Amino acid sequence: MEKHYLENLNDPQRHAVECTDGPVMIIAGAGSGKTRVLTYRVAHLIKKGVDPFSILALTFTNKAAREMKGRITGMSGDEARNLWMGTFHSVFARILRFEAHRIGYPSNFTIYDTDDSRSLMRAILKEHGLDDKTYKPASVLGRISSAKNNLLSWKSYQANDELVNDDRLTGRPMIGTLFEKYVSRCFRSGAMDFDDLLYNMYMLLKNHPDVLNKYQDKFRYVMVDEFQDTNHAQYLIVRKIGARFENVCVVGDDAQSIYSFRGANIRNILSFEKDYPDLKTFKLEQNYRSTKNIVGAANSVIANNRNQLRKEVWTSNGEGEKIRVIKSVSDNEEGSIVANSIFSEKMNGDLDYRDFAVLYRTNAQSRSLEEALRRLNVPYRIFGGLSFYARKEIKDLLAYFRLAVNPSDEEALRRVINYPARGIGKVSLDKLIVASDQTGKSLWEVIAGLAQETAGIATGTREKIRDFAAMIESFHVELKKKDAYELASHIASRTGIIREIYNDKTPEGVSQYENLQELLNGIKEFSENGLTDLPAPSGELEEEGLHTLDAFMQDIALLTDAESKDDGDTDKVSLMTVHMAKGLEFKQVFVTGLEENLFPSQLSLHSREELEEERRLFYVAMTRAERRLTITWTSSRYRWGKLIGCEPSRFLDEIAPGFLEAATPSGTVSPEETVWAQYPARPKGNGIAGQRRQKFTARKLTPVSKLQASGGNVSAGDFRADDPKEIVAGMDVEHQKFGQGKVVNIEGEFPDHKATVFFQGLGNKQLLLKYAKLKIVNRDR
DNA sequence: GGAGGCCTCGGAAGG
DNA sequence: CGAGGCCTCC
Numbered sequence: 070m071e072k073h074y075l076e077n078l079n080d081p082q083r084h085a086v087e088c089t090d091g092p093v094m095i096i097a098g099a100g101s102g103k104t105r106v107l108t109y110r111v112a113h114l115i116k117k118g119v120d121p122f123s124i125l126a127l128t129f130t131n132k133a134a135r136e137m138k139g140r141i142t143g144m145s146g147d148e149a150r151n152l153w154m155g156t157f158h159s160v161f162a163r164i165l166r167f168e169a170h171r172i173g174y175p176s177n178f179t180i181y182d183t184d185d186s187r188s189l190m191r192a193i194l195k196e197h198g199l200d201d202k203t204y205k206p207a208s209v210l211g212r213i214s215s216a217k218n219n220l221l222s223w224k225s226y227q228a229n230d231e232l233v234n235d236d237r238l239t240g241r242p243m244i245g246t247l248f249e250k251y252v253s254r255c256f257r258s259g260a261m262d263f264d265d266l267l268y269n270m271y272m273l274l275k276n277h278p279d280v281l282n283k284y285q286d287k288f289r290y291v292m293v294d295e296f297q298d299t300n301h302a303q304y305l306i307v308r309k310i311g312a313r314f315e316n317v318c319v320v321g322d323d324a325q326s327i328y329s330f331r332g333a334n335i336r337n338i339l340s341f342e343k344d345y346p347d348l349k350t351f352k353l354e355q356n357y358r359s360t361k362n363i364v365g366a367a368n369s370v371i372a373n374n375r376n377q378l379r380k381e382v383w384t385s386n387g388e389g390e391k392i393r394v395i396k397s398v399s400d401n402e403e404g405s406i407v408a409n410s411i412f413s414e415k416m417n418g419d420l421d422y423r424d425f426a427v428l429y430r431t432n433a434q435s436r437s438l439e440e441a442l443r444r445l446n447v448p449y450r451i452f453g454g455l456s457f458y459a460r461k462e463i464k465d466l467l468a469y470f471r472l473a474v475n476p477s478d479e480e481a482l483r484r485v486i487n488y489p490a491r492g493i494g495k496v497s498l499d500k501l502i503v504a505s506d507q508t509g510k511s512l513w514e515v516i517a518g519l520a521q522e523t524a525g526i527a528t529g530t531r532e533k534i535r536d537f538a539a540m541i542e543s544f545h546v547e548l549k550k551k552d553a554y555e556l557a558s559h560i561a562s563r564t565g566i567i568r569e570i571y572n573d574k575t576p577e578g579v580s581q582y583e584n585l586q587e588l589l590n591g592i593k594e595f596s597e598n599g600l601t602d603l604p605a606p607s608g609e610l611e612e613e614g615l616h617t618l619d620a621f622m623q624d625i626a627l628l629t630d631a632e633s634k635d636d637g638d639t640d641k642v643s644l645m646t647v648h649m650a651k652g653l654e655f656k657q658v659f660v661t662g663l664e665e666n667l668f669p670s671q672l673s674l675h676s677r678e679e680l681e682e683e684r685r686l687f688y689v690a691m692t693r694a695e696r697r698l699t700i701t702w703t704s705s706r707y708r709w710g711k712l713i714g715c716e717p718s719r720f721l722d723e724i725a726p727g728f729l730e731a732a733t734p735s736g737t738v739s740p741e742e743t744v745w746a747q748y749p750a751r752p753k754g755n756g757i758a759g760q761r762r763q764k765f766t767a768r769k770l771t772p773v774s775k776l777q778a779s780g781g782n783v784s785a786g787d788f789r790a791d792d793p794k795e796i797v798a799g800m801d802v803e804h805q806k807f808g809q810g811k812v813v814n815i816e817g818e819f820p821d822h823k824a825t826v827f828f829q830g831l832g833n834k835q836l837l838l839k840y841a842k843l844k845i846v847n848r849d850r
Numbered sequence: 851g852g853a854g855g856c857c858t859c860g861g862a863a864g865g
Numbered sequence: 866c867g868a869g870g871c872c873t874c875c
Contacts, residue, residue, distance in 0.1 A: 129865080156865060157865075158864085159865080180865090182865085202858090298864085327862080331862085430862080431860095431861060432861085432862085433860085433866095453863080487851095494851085627865055628865090630865095648863065649863085672861065686862085852875095853873105854873090855871105855873080856871085857870090858870090858871105859868095860868095
């Protein structure tokens with residue numbers, strides 16, 4: 070560590086770092102060096118001789134934990150490895166596995182992700198004959214989730230008049246019962262959902278004084294990042310763990326609290342002051358990120374919020390450019406203005422594409438922006454979207470791994486009992502579930518101990534079920550004998566998954582196959598090196614020997630980071646929602662869609678609290694910009710296929726005029742005037758009411774990254790089918806999914822004529838020509 | 851069992 | 866409009 074590392078800090082930052090003992094709250098304004106203070110504080114503790122094993126640092130995302138740990142390692146060296154630094158969920162999962170026996174769970178419990186929870190809830194609804202329109206799984210689970218986050222058990226829920234009344238009033242009196250069923254099904258499956266990791270952690274500490282004692286004693290220093298995002302359960306757990314030494318340091322910014330919709334409770338900041346009377350509060354108010362114009366404009370907006378802590382963010386940076394506000398007449402024009410502006414500023418300036426970000430309130434807005442960027446060949450990357458582990462093929466294989474570790478895992482079992490197809494159909498499965506319900510046994514117990522007389526399942530099917538159970542059992546037995554990679558690849562081939570997907574020669578199939586290979590490669594790397602992020606709860610060293618599959622599976626459900634795979638070309642414009650942009654910074658930022666009912670969202674307009682959260686969201690958006698901020702809005706846009714008129718957002722009026730560029734009238738930065746000229750004809754400007762979208766906007770998009778990933782020759786966007794009447798035997802044709810093939814035969818009469826087409830690698834396919842979209846590649850016979 | 855049709859719904863999203 | 870879930874038909 071550098072000798073005078075404290076000199077890298079300004080006064081409030083340094084005070085916050087040096088004040089290591091006793092309760093501390095750091096209110097960190099946007100761009101004020103929050104991460105720097107957190108990392109320095111931990112490094113400082115280590116420097117002072119505090120054992121890293123006794124420092125607990127909790128974050129919300131894996132990314133934040135990873136980055137911070139990396140930076141601390143940079144300052145303090147290898148010792149940082151022993152820090153307990155991770156997300157709330159991963160740290161608690163680690164502890165819960167260690168103490169699982171206390172609460173009746175196996176230590177290899179499964180962690181259900183949102184899909185698992187949903188599928189379980191759907192199953193429960195069906196079993197109870199409840200209509201999933203009235204009882205929408207996601208909304209029922211939402212009620213359960215917020216109960217758990219407020220530390221309410223199903224019993225307390227059912228005993229709570231207010232909640233029960235609410236449910237009766239909304240016509241869903243069964244939610245309390247569903248809560249109970251859901252919890253017992255999870256328990257029977259040896260599974261916890263994300264909320265259970267918090268709920269059970271709290272109950273573990275509350276009901277087991279010796280356990281509480283152990284962890285209070287162990288964690289002498291506790292730190293919490295993004296404190297404004299904590300929910301009630303997280304808050305109480307932190308308070309409990311920190312109760313012995315009271316060396317609890319929380320860092321946050323009330324002005325950037327944008328997650329109340331998922332349970333974050335901004336009042337925790339106020340409770341914290343009440344709970345710790347000798348609390349020391351530090352305010353980081355100097356912004357190092359942005360120009361005076363940007364900081365001033367953002368301040369003027371957030372000043373409209375009534376609920377906030379007093380704080381004055383300032384900067385010694387230069388004035389910079391004024392904020393641009395640009396009006397357009399359609400979402401398409403908004404897109405071209407943004408794209409055009411990026412294109413020309415990249416040309417004229419010292420900026421790379423990666424210095425630009427385009428932000429929006431809702432994902433649906435990305436379409437017109439993408440189209441515009443693509444037309445100018447501006448490379449971009451969309452953040453968010455499907456994580457690697459959320460892909461179907463990955464989840465299928467992981468389901469087998471989950472079963473190998475914990476055969477009681479009902480969701481995994483249901484997912485793969487007939488995938489790849491092995492003749493155990495829906496009817497048999499329903500019978501098994503009925504048997505499970507009647508006996509109170511888990512689905513696995515029913516299957517594993519399948520009695521001769523079980524509820525009228527045919528002998529042949531029973532045989533198949535037995536084979537399946539024996540296969541899972543054999544995987545289970547191998548867990549400790551083989552290393553993760555050996556077992557994983559054995560499972561992949563023994564179950565037939567690999568073969569199934571290898572035989573699928575469609576572009577999708579090929580990409581699925583590559584993804585499975587990537588997963589297996591990751592496991593191989595784990596087998597060789599291990600990858601545990603957190604030290605073992607007891608503090609002793611990791612056991613020597615094999616890196617087994619169950620060890621690999623421990624944290625995998627918690628790795629939900631959206632894919633951040635670089636295809637080598639990282640110089641791209643970033644497109645993302647404002648929520649995703651929190652914590653990031655860019656030299657130039659475009660905030661789009663500043664219209665009433667969009668930003669602020671119309672769903673936020675009925676309460677002051679929600680409107681203030683929207684305003685904080687806009688504040689977050691503005692403060693992402695370092696040098697230049699551009700805000701756009703349009704007077705009409707397509708929403709759900711319909712063209713609607715839009716009014717400018719009230720937030721625009723809240724920006725103090727002194728920070729704004731003189732008004733830019735609509736069309737001043739007209740695309741036609743500049744680079745547009747070089748590109749294919751585009752209908753003249755006024756996209757106002759009535760005008761249909763042009764063909765290029767109606768086309769389906771294939772993201773640039775995907776094109777590259779698949780070798781550049783998949784162009785779903787350009788696929789145009791030919792008239793089926795023209796197709797005759799002998800032609801070469803192309804199918805959107807199956808690729809190129811040769812028409813072997815045509816039978817039947819138009820419009821019911823059917824073609825037999827031979828596709829390379831796929832064999833003959835029967836295609837009804839009135840449905841199958843075929844493009845003629847070669848008319849020669 | 852799988853593909854395609856029909857219906858519904860529509861805010862943001864970490865673990 | 867487009868995605869996702871369920872249902873139906875072959």
